[in-house]
Amino acid sequence: MSGIKLIFSIKDLENITGIKAHTIRIWEKRYNLLTPKRTDTNIRFYDNDSLKKLLNIVLLNKNNYKISKIAEMTSEEIMLNARELANINLIDDEAINAFKLAMFQFDKVLFHKTYNELAQKKTFRDIFKDIFTPFLHQIGLLWHTETLLTSHEHFISNLITQKIQINTEKLELNVSNRATTYVLFLPENEMHEVGLLYLNYELVLRGYQTIYLGPSLPLNNLDYFFKNNKDLCFITSMTIEPHDNKLMEYFNKIDAILKHSEHEFIAFGRKTEALINHKFDSNIRLYATISEFLKNL
DSSP states (O other): OHHHHOOHHHHHHHHOOOOOOOHHHHHHHOOOOOOOOOOOOOEEEEHHHHHHHHHHHHHHTTOOOOOHHHHHHHHHHHHHHHHHTTTOOHHHHHHHHHHHHHHTTTTTHHHHHHHHHTTTTTTEEEEEIIIIIIHHHHHHHHTTTTOOOOOHHHHHHHHHHHHHHHHHHHHHGGGGOOOOOOEEHHHOOOOOOOHHHHHHHHHHHHTTTEEEEEEEOOOGGGHHHHHSSEEEEEEOSSOOSSSSHHHHHHHHHHHHHHTTTTOOEEEGGGGGGGGTTTOOOSSEEESSSSHHEEEEE
């Protein structure tokens, strides 16, 4: 696979696994569990196999396998025992670790098995709140430390997206005839849609009609809806777009369009924080998170 990250520093391993670099070095020297390689300039690094092995070791260690016992296993035994554990009696941290392992190994089978095991014990809402939300937060942290590659993020985000869409589809036939219809979209060049998709699920779960328009939608593509007399509430999520110097201009356009209508406009996400107390002429409301919006729904 081109573009896949194959070289990791010990700091990368610490960021990914949550195990301190000092502990990793002890596991190397005392138990010979990992063997770092060196560049031509004598800088230590770890390959993808080392990362996979360490994630498996961490999973076993958190399930009462002593490091000395793990050290007696072959690499294959470590992998098999960890995979078995990842699919039985999962608790939240173990499930997140299994999803993390699936992400870095591009392992769809492990992802789906882990999810299916969780689904036997938790509702989808609980899986998203207890597992996916902290997991996605960790992905964000790994992204900022440059430990994570775009290919990893896309792979796991697409799998999570599939689960949201499947669970939303199960609810669609039970939507009631509530007065308000929600139109959900992302601004132009904004592609982070997992949060918006989940909000769509929450709205459908509550019996609302929704129209999901997806990512990267130019504002003028909403003209049909802006001119509609139906009771509409527009919802968008802003993580990276619009750019800071265009943010106020974006909301001013919406404000001008909606101030003579009964439509509402809801925005949440990192970009909204700077304007959260701003007063608009139209019915525009800003929230920092999805949870805050749902509390006020």
